[in-house]
Amino acid sequence: MRIAIMQSSFLPWRGYFDLMACVDRFVLFDDVAFVSKSWRSRNQIKTAAGVSWISVPVRHAWPRLSIDQTPLDDDQDWRGRIAGQIRAAYRQAPFFRRYSEPLFALLAQSYPSISALNENLLRWVADELAIATPIVQARSFAAQGQGEDRVLDLLEKLGATVFVNGPSAEAYSTPERYDRAGIALFFKLYDYQPYRQLHGDFRGDVSAIDMLFNLGPDAAEHLRSVLAMRPASATAGGR
Secondary structure, eight states: OOOEEEESSSOHHHHHHHHHHHHSSEEEOOOOBBOOTTTEEEEEETTEEEEEEEEOBBBOOSOOOOEEEEEEEETTTTHHHHHHHHHHHHHHHHHHHHHHHHHHHHHHOSSSSSHHHHHHHHHHHHHHHTTTOEEGGGGGGGGSSSSSHHHHHHHHHHHHHHEEEGGGGGOOOOOHHHHHHOEEEEOOOOOOOOOOOOOSSOOOSTTHHHHHHHHGGGGGGSSSSSSSSEEGGGGOOOO
16 A cells, blocks of 8 residues: 655645655645645745745634644635636636636635645545545544654554655655554655746746646646656655
8 A cells, every 4th residue: 555645735736746646545644733834825826927826814823723623714805816816827828717617616615724625626636637546634543643653653554555755754754664664665756847838937836726727638647757756765864
């Protein structure tokens, strides 16, 4: 069983969905503390004036709530603002009408948390990219411990034989612990070819909706990295 564990992100870039597509089960690690000004509640789109942030406001609390318990700040008209930003950036894109209507309809719904909003959007984008990987919530498995202990407990409860993590996790991973647990540790590689895009020079680090608006059904063909992943043993010691 090949597993990836990631916190949910708001309309993330294609690398997030590439990781999702290369595993057997994708776990939303949202029963951990929400961090302000992170990918949990914002992302970037490409506009005529350059890359711009689209952000969802949340209601903060102290001590910090978990991602799946952090409510949206619906006193602000963030839905109208984000829809306006996306419309201005992509209304000339070939597939804008095809994807904007269902996207705006999802944004318009009410959600109990930023995690619930993210999950709905992730499932929609994944479906449009023909990704069939089941998405599950970490809270359902009642993982114990903190940090890497919590991740290992979750992996064992899921019956993982392979754990695919993002490259940024390499700095704080302990490959020997996964070896002892009988779980092969890999790090995802992100090496993508450009695709046709509006607004000048190519930017590959923007939200995956950029691919949908520009490429339509062909977006799925541009999802996979040229290099898939590398084993932890090849880089041991070292989004």
